[in-house]
Amino acid sequence: MNSAQTQAKSNEVDLEDQPRVHVGCGLCGSRRSRLVCSPEDVIAQQRFLEHFYRSRWSQQTAATATDRVSFTQDYATSIVACMDCGLLYRNPRPRAEAVTQAYETEDYDEAYLQAEFTAQQTWARGKADILARHLEKVGRRGRPRVLEIGSFVGGFLLEGQLRGWDMLGVDPGHDVASFCRRHRLPVFEGTLEEAQLPPASFDAVAIWNTFDQLPDPRKLLHQLLPLMRNGGLLVARVPNGACFEWGMSIRARLPKVFRRPLDIALACNNLLTFPYLYGYSAEQLEELTEPFGFRLLACYADQIVSSPPGHLRRWALWEEQVVKTLCRAFAVLWPDNxxxxxxxxxxxxxxxxxxxxDEERPAPQNLGLGVIPVYSPLVFKDTGLDCSVNR
Ligand SMILES: [Zn+2]
Incomplete structure (x- = not known):
């Protein structure tokens, strides 16, 4: 299951056509929210996005430009922020079952999957480096067993295999799972529940581009917990809701003529229209995972994976690189740690x-209730939280 890109085909569930429900905050349950982006603004941003990609991509095939403007979560609705905890979310939105079904019925053509696979390989190398460093910190050596939820085209599975890790991907999407099988990558087609994996068998679980799309992330955390070994690592990559909200507040204060550079920066990072269910900050992810016995070790500022090679016009490639460099420089100058x-x-x-x-066995669902969580001694000595900029 990928974060968003998908092609509309006849057997897919289009969330635009689904009835919407008003929901409360997915983190604290509050119903008090402030408007960050109106449905009209989302529609205007969608129009900009279409022009943005059509003018920049050199190959205007179904496998390229259209995939960058057509998102599963691209229906026009309000983007709001919780007034109690700050979580950013889409509201109203289709029912949870419709959202799940939309991802399960995603269709992709081979050229698109191959282009994304190529783009993912370079990206996944940097991510595997980060995970390798942390596995070493918590004393995991030898051949770690790593599970990826939402493995999509399998770029990270391949990178893990090249390092000698024992990898397994889980993805309910038929096309992406078939693509992985054709590339001899280990994937289970279906949900984590259906996979029925043995308890305490994974040293790390990675969720690179899926966590923000889950209507009920607590259900996944509950399923994951017993599968992980003592001191195992969980990696979650999310679009930063606080960044989008900040961008929108700056944009509202700018005269129209000066909004364009900001729109380009947001478009280059797939944040325009905010095509995700939730926009967590590191702090909010920490609050969500803590009752399950997870402790935040590190947070890395990052950007979206670059466009597949050979797809951008020369000037657009240069523009993308400038935007990414400026974003990195900005994060260094203003890390907001x-x-x-x-x-x-x-x-x-x-x-x-x-x-x-105490022993390698499934942990209780809520370690906060009378059980004192204990973390690996190596990390426990490391007093400071690693807040870094990913280069
Ligand atoms: Zn809240």
């Missing part, structure tokens, strides 16, 4: 450690 919200970072990679239990 104190609040852990990384306001200037479009994307966040968060690394968590699962608490150790």
């Amino acid at each position: 104190r609040s852990l919200r990384f306001r200037s970072a479009p994307w966040l990679d968060c690394i968590f450690e699962r608490a150790c239990t």
